[in-house]
Amino acid sequence: MEFQRYSIPGPVLILPKVFGDERGFFTESFKASSFEKEGLPVHFPQDNHSRSSAGVLRGLHFQIPPVPQGKLVRVVRGSVIDVVVDIRKESPHFGKWISVELNEENKHMFYVPPGFAHGFLTLKDGTDFLYKVTEEYSPQNELGIQCFDSDLSIPWKDWYSGEFILSAKDKTAPDLKNFNSPF
Secondary structure: EEEEEEOOOOOOOEEEEEEOOOOEEEEEOOOHHHHHHHOOOOOOOEEEEEEOOEEEEEEEEEEEOOOOOEEEEEEEEEEEEEEEOOOOOOOOOOOOOOEEEEOOOOOEEEOOOOOOEEEEEOOOOEEEEEEEEOOOOOOEEEEOOOOOOOOOOOOHHHHOOOOOOOOOOHHHOOOOHHHHOOO
């Protein structure tokens, strides 16, 4: 596995080695010793799986203390643009974001640490998105910020030209400037 870091400390893109032949392919999607060596979590008490149509925009979500959640995400079918926003109020990168394309061809994974809002836009129908989380889901500690926040200027429309499909909760999430971050 190769681990790529960004100028914004925290998120990590993980590029697994893929071995393919006439039978198909094999890849290690998680190896605790490799993650430990890179200083990444190895304890994931909950796995989640979502399937989405093209144009579904989920996020930008996060879990606040006392159960902040890190995520290890990947796509096994279809394609997404995955986005993280730094919401650590003391960070010099507060409000800055990173995007990566995760899809069934590249098999990349993305680690999203606590202190980052996370969302993704599906580019293909029937996209299967898998994520391991460092804390179990806690509805009373889950929050979100507006994915269309003009201060963030995330270019969703550059990545997908159709109609976006959002949950009612995501449509009414506050802008980052109206959110008092506990991180």
